[in-house]
Amino acid sequence: MSYHxxxxxxxxxxTAAHQVEGNNVNSDFWVMENLDGSTFKxxxxxxxxxxxxFREDIxxxxxxxxxxxxxxxxxxxxxxxEGVFNETEIEHYxxxxxxxxxxxxxxxxxxHHFTSPAWLIRSGGWESxxxxxxxxxxxxxxxxxxxxxxxxxxxxxxxxxxxxxxxIIKRHQINASAVQVGINTDKGTRMQAYYAALSDAFNVHxxxxxxxxxxxTEKGLEIIFQAHVEARNxxxxxxxxxxxxxxxxxxxxxxxxxxxxxxxxxxxxxxxRFQAYLKEDDFFGLQNYTRAVYGxxxxxxxxxxxxxTQMGNEYYPQALEAxxxxxxxxxxxxxxxxxxxxxxxxxxxxIAFIQRALTGVHACIADGIPVIGYxxxxxxxxxxxxxxxxxxxxxxxxxxTTQQRYPKPSAYYYGKIAATNRLADEDSQSIVE
Ligand code: BGC
Numbered sequence: 001m002s003y004h005x006x007x008x009x010x011x012x013x014x015t016a017a018h019q020v021e022g023n024n025v026n027s028d029f030w031v032m033e034n035l036d037g038s039t040f041k042x043x044x045x046x047x048x049x050x051x052x053x054f055r056e057d058i059x060x061x062x063x064x065x066x067x068x069x070x071x072x073x074x075x076x077x078x079x080x081x082e083g084v085f086n087e088t089e090i091e092h093y094x095x096x097x098x099x100x101x102x103x104x105x106x107x108x109x110x111x112h113h114f115t116s117p118a119w120l121i122r123s124g125g126w127e128s129x130x131x132x133x134x135x136x137x138x139x140x141x142x143x144x145x146x147x148x149x150x151x152x153x154x155x156x157x158x159x160x161x162x163x164x165x166x167x168i169i170k171r172h173q174i175n176a177s178a179v180q181v182g183i184n185t186d187k188g189t190r191m192q193a194y195y196a197a198l199s200d201a202f203n204v205h206x207x208x209x210x211x212x213x214x215x216x217t218e219k220g221l222e223i224i225f226q227a228h229v230e231a232r233n234x235x236x237x238x239x240x241x242x243x244x245x246x247x248x249x250x251x252x253x254x255x256x257x258x259x260x261x262x263x264x265x266x267x268x269x270x271x272x273r274f275q276a277y278l279k280e281d282d283f284f285g286l287q288n289y290t291r292a293v294y295g296x297x298x299x300x301x302x303x304x305x306x307x308x309t310q311m312g313n314e315y316y317p318q319a320l321e322a323x324x325x326x327x328x329x330x331x332x333x334x335x336x337x338x339x340x341x342x343x344x345x346x347x348x349x350x351i352a353f354i355q356r357a358l359t360g361v362h363a364c365i366a367d368g369i370p371v372i373g374y375x376x377x378x379x380x381x382x383x384x385x386x387x388x389x390x391x392x393x394x395x396x397x398x399x400x401t402t403q404q405r406y407p408k409p410s411a412y413y414y415g416k417i418a419a420t421n422r423l424a425d426e427d428s429q430s431i432v433e
Contacts, residue, residue: 003362004421010106010373011418012068013061013395014339016113016157017077019382020050027076027115028125028211029385031201037194041388048380048398051092055099057405060396061379062103064411065419069100070338070375072110072157076117079138090145097149108338108375109150110247111139111231113157114212114385121202125210127220136230140238147239154285154338155231158249159224162216163270167299169215213385225277232280246278247285247338250327251292252319259294266294267326275330283372284331285338291319310343310391317342317353321360324371334370337361341377343384343391350395350410358417376414380405 018024022045033043050057061069077089100107112135116125120134139155195206202209210220228246235244250271255263278284290313293300302308307315320340327335342353358374365371381394389400395411398404 003359005362006365008372009421010068010108010336010375011414011422012066012070012105012108012373012375013379013414014070014375014377015050015072015379015382016110016115017072017074018044018047018113018115019378019384020048020380021074022047022049022051024074024076024115026080026117026119027074028118028121028202029115030076031118031121032198032211035194035197035201037190037197039190039194040386041390044383046400046403047383048400049403050380053403053405054096057379057396058096058099058103058105060405060407062105064395064407064415065417065422066415067104067418067422068106068108068373068375069379070108070110070154071096072113073142074115075112075120075135075138076115078142079117080119082117082119082123082134085141090142093142094146094149097146101149106152107150108152108154108336108373110154110157110338111135111142112155112212116212118202121209121211122204124208126212126214126223127208127210127217129223131223132227132230135227136234139231140234143235143239143242147235147242150239150242152243152245152283152336153235153239154245154247155228155235156224157247157338158287159228159246160221160248160270160274161212162214162221162224164249165213166215171299225274229277243282245281245283245285245333245336247287248274249287249289250323251290252288252316252322252326253292253294254322255294256300258296259300262294262296262298266292266299271327272330278331278333281333283334283336284327285336286323286327287339287377288320288323288337289340289342289377290314290316291322307349310345311387313343315342315344315349315353317356318360320357321363324361324364324369325367328364328369334372336372337374339375339377341393343393345392347408347410350408351413354410354414354417 018029024030033040073093079085097107199206232244253263253266302314309315324335340357342350344350361371361374378393380396381392381398384391397406
């Protein structure tokens with residue numbers, strides 16, 4: 001691929017703390033994964049031990065040709081109990097940021113990527129009116145300590161994800177509170193046991209366990225976006241030079257004849273209605289994986305003959321270009337692709353995905369849209385939440401028995417594009433070998 005991207009374009013990959021670090025013991029997910037009857041496919045455990053191996057991983061990114069890394073700081077590590085802040089964990093993330101500096105990797109830090117401290121859930125979680133304040137307090141603490149090393153911050157990952165979750169629930173008629181707490185509703189008795197354990201663990205009624213990854217009330221949605229606004233204000237005070245954004249999960253929403261109104265409704269519900277909260281942001285973090293096509297009666301099923309990913313999504317890398325174009329029409333700010341990728345065990349399909357996605361990004365830039373970077377999801381094969389380690393999104397495979405890293409051909413392919421664009425004068429071949 002021989003397109004030329006603008007100078008300073010951020011070429012990187014993303015991870016999230018809980019999915020890669022391992023032993024996130026004070027988080028709500030750790031509790032849920034390890035309860036009797038949990039239907040998480042498996043617990044996160046040591047994950048891919050990135051907490052210990054981050055230096056090697058960041059050096060490998062540089063070696064491959066990338067110049068940016070989006071990762072998250074884990075709230076449950078920084079504030080394991082309400083109001084008790086852990087200096088040692090701040091020093092850990094300072095070391096991660098230093099490793100980025102040493103490897104000329106621009107860090108893009110996410111302050112909340114799905115997991116929350118278990119104590120937050122005991123105090124009402126993401127339906128409590130106190131949560132925006134609590135979140136902003138944590139953000140302020142982190143940014144006061146580390147902000148001078150953080151040029152880009154994403155407050156909340158996929159602030160709108162609950163809408164997608166609610167749609168899945170509606171489509172499959174799943175018991176909403178079961179999804180909220182991450183259990184399989186087919187297993188009635190097990191569910192009762194799990195509910196009891198959950199209730200004990202969080203000391204609230206199971207229906208009141210409001211972890212981030214669940215359906216939200218309207219009030220809960222407002223709380224999430226309010227948390228973003230409070231965090232943005234707090235970060236601006238303590239680290240004025242850090243550029244601040246949020247990330248949202250957006251489908252390429254399309255319609256067939258008669259489905260236009262449904263598509264319009266979906267766009268409003270999933271994106272447009274939140275615009276007021278984003279007006280003062282410095283960039284928009286866009287995350288896209290596929291498209292959603294609407295007919296007169298709502299979202300259409302994926303056609304039988306369509307290629308599907310391990311996640312059951314339609315393989316549709318051209319979605320990214322369409323979503324960037326749509327977002328750029330609505331928001332007057334730079335767009336950073338904070339996630340885009342595919343779960344597949346056929347790495348050549350990942351290569352084709354990246355190729356098509358980047359062709360789209362380039363076409364947007366050529367038309368004057370300010371796209372400032374592309375973060376592939378994901379750097380490493382990792383813990384895919386409920387589905388455990390079975391889904392492979394990574395550019396780099398990991399043997400979890402040895403924690404050995406094995407870059408896939410897609411990692412070399414993507415790294416070479418990045419390096420060729422960044423170091424136009426150098427022989428990029430030597431970088432990817
Ligand atoms: C999330 C990631 C997740 C990925 C693939 C995104 O919604 O931010 O944490 O692993 O999608 O499912």
